[in-house]
Amino acid sequence: MSVPVTYDGLQFDEGFRLDFLVEDAVLGEIKSVEKHHPVHPKPLRTLLVLATLPLGLVLNLGLERMQAGITRIIKGRPAETDAPGQGT
Numbered sequence: 154m155s156v157p158v159t160y161d162g163l164q165f166d167e168g169f170r171l172d173f174l175v176e177d178a179v180l181g182e183i184k185s186v187e188k189h190h191p192v193h194p195k196p197l198r199t200l201l202v203l204a205t206l207p208l209g210l211v212l213n214l215g216l217e218r219m220q221a222g223i224t225r226i227i228k229g230r231p232a233e234t235d236a237p238g239q240g241t
Contacts, residue, residue, distance in 0.1 A: 154170065154171045154173070154174060155167040155168075155169075155170055156168055156169055156170070156171055156203075156204055158203050168203060169200055169203060171200070171204075177206075178206060178207070178208065179206070179208045179209065179210060180197060180200055180201060180204060180206055180208070180209040180210070181209065181210045181211075181212060182196065182197045182200075182209065182210070182211045182212070183212050183214060184211060184212065184213045184214070184215065184222075185213065185214045185215040186213060186215045187215050187216070189213060189216075189221075189222070189224070191232075193211050193213070193224065194209075194211050194224055194226050194232065195232075197209040197211055197226050198226055198228070198232070201226065201228040202228065206228070207227065207228050207229075208225070208226070208227055208228070209225075209226040209228075210223060210224065210225055210226070211223070211224040211226065
């Protein structure tokens with residue numbers, strides 16, 4: 154899904170691409186890696202700011218248990234609160 158972005162008075166028709174968007178409120182980023190890395194939530198934090206949305210989820214489908222691969226990102230909260238397997 155393409156999302157337009159306006160930055161410094163410039164309009165970009167395709168500012169970024171989303172993996173998924175739920176109810177125009179929750180951004181989602183899908184990964185498929187064997188191990189969570191702290192860098193995974195960072196692009197989603199940027200997208201939350203650009204899309205002016207409050208909540209995002211990183212879903213890592215490469216782990217044995219899906220619950221361990223869910224990371225909830227809340228705009229405005231420090232990155233240290235991003236913990237894989239804690240989002241619901």
